[in-house]
Amino acid sequence: MSDHEELESSVAAWVLGALDPKEAETVRSHVDACPTCRDTAERLRRVVGALPLVVEDSTPPPRLRERVLAAAAASRRPSGSPAIARIPRPSRHHPAAQPRVSVIRRLPAYAIAAVALLALLIGLVVGEVTHAPQPSTTNQVARFELSGHQGMSGAQASVIDLKSDGLALVDFRGLPQPGSGRVYEVWLIPGGGNPVPVAVFVPDSNGAKVVLVDRALAGYAVMAVTNEPGPDGSQAPTQQPQLFGSIA
Ligand SMILES: [Zn+2]
Structure with missing residues (x-):
């Protein structure tokens, strides 16, 4: 996998501030060099920036709230999840790869938590739309x-x-x-x-x-x-x- 494939799913977590400083730096330096991820980050920032105005005073749907909390708890565990076990072990011919791999191994859990949070917020937006139809938002x-x-x-x-x-x-x-x-x-x-x-x-x-x-x-x-x-x-x-x- 390329850096792009490894890091693309973490861009949302980065935009939401859900990465620790070391991980954030890894994603930031990739986003600086990658037009695709920069574009994704800009669009996500617009979405996230628009959300607080809409979600105030809303109650998250219980199932989503549960899953966001579970994902956030999982992201605090130091070891990686089985879902990402296919990341290759660093070769002893490339000892410099070790720190990067260990950083990336911990990214997906954070990414899941942040994207789940984003989904939760979007869910609230959709819920608002359902209860009080506004043609511009519905569109x-x-x-x-x-x-x-x-x-x-x-x-x-x-x-x-x-x-x-x-x-x-x-x-x-x-x-x-x-x-x-x-x-x-x-x-x-x-x-x-x-x-x-x-x-x-x-x-x-x-x-x-x-x-x-x-x-x-x-x-x-x-x-x-x-x-x-x-x-x-x-x-x-x-x-x-x-x-x-x-x-x-
Ligand atoms: Zn990229």
């Missing part, structure tokens, strides 16, 4: 549900589409473990075209994960998830999706 945030079938019949996901920012958050739960050397891959499927790969991930030990999709959903009809070879997934799905839903 900026949309929510869709994915549901599992067959072997993934217990799995679900909520998609939060931040239309004006070209970002989507997908809150997965109830996923079975993908298997040794396997990952889940997220696809966007247009009405009459080929699936586009947008993210690969491994759920935590509870089968949960919040995935940031750095792409506008406009123009796509369906979001689907398949089980693919790790660590990078496939260019086209190798199986019929068992977790999917309409996003149009």
Whole structure:
């Protein structure tokens, strides 16, 4: 994996100030050098900056609050989670790699906590929209549900589409473990075209994960998830999706 692939999912945590100083420095220096992550950070800052005005006096939905607290607690544990065990051990030929690897190993838990927090805040925004419709806000945030079938019949996901920012958050739960050397891959499927790969991930030990999709959903009809070879997934799905839903 490149630095970009390792660090992209931590940009949200960095924007939210959820990294310790050493980790924040690792992400900051990557963002400085990477136009893609800089753009993601700028869009997330706009979202985060707009939130406090909306979420004041709201009560978070209990399930999300529980999961944010659990993710925050997990992020304080010094050891890495099984979900990221595939990071290679540093080679003794590259002793300098040791500190960097140990920093990165601890990033995902922080990232999960921060992205879950972001999802919580966005959930509040969507909740506000539901109770007091405001056409301008409704046009900026949309929510869709994915549901599992067959072997993934217990799995679900909520998609939060931040239309004006070209970002989507997908809150997965109830996923079975993908298997040794396997990952889940997220696809966007247009009405009459080929699936586009947008993210690969491994759920935590509870089968949960919040995935940031750095792409506008406009123009796509369906979001689907398949089980693919790790660590990078496939260019086209190798199986019929068992977790999917309409996003149009
Ligand atoms: Zn990057």
